[in-house]
Amino acid sequence: MKGGLPESEYISHVLDDLMEDLPLITNNGQLREVSSIFIGGGTPSLLSVAGMQRLLDGIAARIPLAASAEITMEANPGTVEADKFIGFEKAGINRISIGVQSFDEQHLKALGRIHDPVQARAAVELAKRLGLRSFNLDLMHGLPNQNVADAMLDLREAIALAPPHLSWYQLTIEPNTAFYSKPPTLPDDDILWEIQERGHQLLTEAGYEQYEISAYAKQGQQCQHNLNYWRYGDYLGIGCGAHGKITMPPSTPALPAHTIMRTVKVKHPKGYMDFTRAYMDKVSQVESDDLAFEFFMNRFRIMEACPKAQFAKNTGRELTNIELKHLEKAQTMKLISSNYQEWQLTATGKRYLNSLLDLFV
Structure with a gap:
């Protein structure tokens, strides 16, 4: 894989990591059924087709997957290759999330993206031809020096490509990023609100329904992984740096019924792949006093009652x-x-x- 990470060894570790977490979703000897898989973080589309096939086969051999399971892979347009993506679809990927972010070359450069607008359009067109269950287009607004007209131009281009699902979200400055150490000039609150209001109108007129604060979908095309997350459902976090949230089985010794745990895996690849240590980095119980905040923080992000x-x-x-x-x-x-x-x-x-x-x- 790009950057020198050994693909085969890493996949072996991911599958071993999954095996170690199976007790978290086992109750009285019965494994819980999994309804969605989301392969994200970094650029999973850099995996080889054979590697993706091995990963998905290995997961299916270890946990019960629902027949209708949604299996999403994040992809950077700069790594989208027709032959590989046909292979990914055959391996079991039935939904792709394409990180376009913008169709403006200057904004893409400011964001440090490796693709250009031509590659972004080509990636979306390929996703449309693959016959997938669905695909998502990721688009940002509130970019450095972006005005309302620029944001609407980006959004109109995204809508014209007719993705079944569109994640349209505001840029936020995160710690440990280049923008955090040298903050760029971002649009003020009035411009941001006008972008959101006009964008919402454009998306609604185009037949998209806002089902989450930053996600719009055609009828029946909501992301099931997103819905489970925002409904405060459970999910296993498998792989380097992955986060999970699990309601512990009632049969778990020494824990009260319905104890909710948050898990974090070792973040650095070298440490994660070190055979002398565990994959789990942190496990913490969500305290009773924090449950209301956690529940509503998630639940009020979606539009449904x-x-x-x-x-x-x-x-x-x-x-x-x-x-x-x-x-x-x-x-x-x-x-x-x-x-x-x-x-x-x-x-x-x-x-x-x-x-x-x-x-x-």
Whole structure:
């Protein structure tokens, strides 16, 4: 693989890592069924076809996969090659997420992307020809020095390519990145809001439904992995630096029923592939006091109403009086609406999501 990472050895470690985590999804000798696989982080499209086939075959041999399982692979347009992607589809990949980010060459250079607009368009056209179940196009807005007209031009080009799913999200400056040490000039809040409002209108008129804060899809094309994540579902994190969230089986010794654990695997490839140490780097229990924040931080990112019974089902406990007062305050601030059965994020709540979540901190 590019960068010198030995592909075959790494895949062996990933499969061994999966085997070590199987007790986390085993209850009374029965493994839980897996409904989606998301192969991301770095550039998984650099894998060879044979490597991808071995990885997916190895996963299927170790865990029960639902017949309708969604299997997504992230791809950088600069690594999209027709023969390889046909091979990936034959190996079992049925959904591709293409990290286009922008169709403007200057913005791509500012983001440090290795592809150009021509490669981005070609990658999307190839995905359309493959006969996949679905594919996603990743697009950013709020880029350095980007104005409303530039952002709409990018979005119109993405819509014209007719992806079944479009992730359209604002650039954020993350720690340990080049932008973090030397922050660029980003659009101000008024420009960002106008971009979001006009973009939402464009996407809606084109037949896309916003089902998550930063994701739009044609009817029936929502990403199942995303939905499980934002509904506060469980997921195994397998591979270098992977994060997982698991509700421990009731039969787990010395743990209360419905204990939720967060897992983190060794981040550096050299350490991850060191036979003298474990793949697991950190395991932490989500404390009871943090459950409301974690649940609503995820659940209020999606547009669908949240059944009130879902909180107890997913966390194993009832809301406290303090948390109920936070929800009442959110209603007073018109961030959410509520009836006997469910909570619903409002348009105001969508705009001021951070203010809503701050109520639970």
